Amino acid sequence: MNRRAALALLALAPIFAARPARAISAMTLSPEDRADVTRIEAYLNAIHTLKARFEQIAPDGGDSAGTIWMARPGRLRVQYDPPVPYLLVANHDQVIFHDSQLDQTNATPLGDTPLSILLADHIALTGDIMITDITRVPGVIQVTVLRARRWWQGSLSLVFDAAPLVLRQWVVLDEQRRETRVSLSDMEFGGQFPDALFEFALTPTPRGAPVR
Numbered sequence: 001m002n003r004r005a006a007l008a009l010l011a012l013a014p015i016f017a018a019r020p021a022r023a024i025s026a027m028t029l030s031p032e033d034r035a036d037v038t039r040i041e042a043y044l045n046a047i048h049t050l051k052a053r054f055e056q057i058a059p060d061g062g063d064s065a066g067t068i069w070m071a072r073p074g075r076l077r078v079q080y081d082p083p084v085p086y087l088l089v090a091n092h093d094q095v096i097f098h099d100s101q102l103d104q105t106n107a108t109p110l111g112d113t114p115l116s117i118l119l120a121d122h123i124a125l126t127g128d129i130m131i132t133d134i135t136r137v138p139g140v141i142q143v144t145v146l147r148a149r150r151w152w153q154g155s156l157s158l159v160f161d162a163a164p165l166v167l168r169q170w171v172v173l174d175e176q177r178r179e180t181r182v183s184l185s186d187m188e189f190g191g192q193f194p195d196a197l198f199e200f201a202l203t204p205t206p207r208g209a210p211v212r
Contacts, residue, residue, distance in 0.1 A: 026130040026148070033134050036141060037125050040158070043165045044123045048072055052187040059178035068184070073121035074110065075198040089200040090115060096200045105200075114156035114172065117145065139163070 029037065050070040057063050066080040078088035085101035095113055098105045110116045117129060125131055125145055132155065133144040144157040159169035166187075172180045 027132055027134065029131065029134075033131075036134065037131065037143070039165060040141075040143060040160065041123055041125055043160075044118070044167070047167075047189060049191050049193060050187060050189055051191055051193075052184040054078075055183045055185070057181045057183075059174075059180060069193055069197055070119070071193055071198065072119055074119050076115065076119060077197055087200070089198060090119060091198040091200075098200065114146075114154065117147075117156060118170075133157075136162070140168075141165075 027033075048071070050068070052068050053065065054068050055063060055065045064080055064084050066078060066084070068079075069077045074091065074093065076088070076090040078086075080086045085099055087096075087098045087100070089096045089098075090110055093110045095108045095110050095115060096105060097108070110119065117123065125143070128148050129145050130148040131143060131145055133142075135142040135144075139162050140159065141162045142157055142159045144155050146155045155173045157169075157171040157173070158167060159171065160167055167184065169181060169183045171182075174180075
């Protein structure tokens with residue numbers, strides 16, 4: 001898996017360098033759509049903490065795995081299993097990407113990534129969040145969203161088991177229609193995580209000093 005694929009996990013890469021010729025329109029919601037959206041919003045807002053294993057399929061077909069910890073609002077840690085050298089940490093309205101192999105660290109405002117949709121204090125798939133598609137197959141519902149004022153930055157699809165409602169995947173689609181799919185398993189809800197789990201030291205820690 002390459003670095004771009006890791007960034008695409010949370011859509012951190014500067015995708016859509018040039019805007020498409022015209023904006024994407026929101027779909028017209030049917031009564032069934034509105035009922036499902038209300039149910040999905042309630043489900044997502046009920047998740048305050050989450051720990052899960054993930055498997056990622058990159059656009060080139062490469063796969064990787066790791067562990068995700070989430071604490072709403074605004075905090076997340078994505079730890080890839082070795083030998084993948086990547087770490088993603090979201091906190092303090094920033095998303096940090098670290099490549100330990102290259103010893104490189106980049107920071108991106110949380111609000112510039114689709115990750116901010118899932119980590120919001122209150123999740124609402126209306127207003128600035130525009131629904132462009134709802135797809136149903138037996139036992140599964142998929143909702144595709146993007147930011148109305150940043151529609152050129154790419155889309156995020158959330159895939160749920162329909163009954164009971166459980167988030168199973170998210171899919172990021174970039175400007176060249178390249179898809180990065182992340183599947184969740186072994187999910188644990190309601191745990192308590194130490195604050196240090198969501199911190200990343202951008203500067204070297206002096207010898208003997210505690211790591212934040």
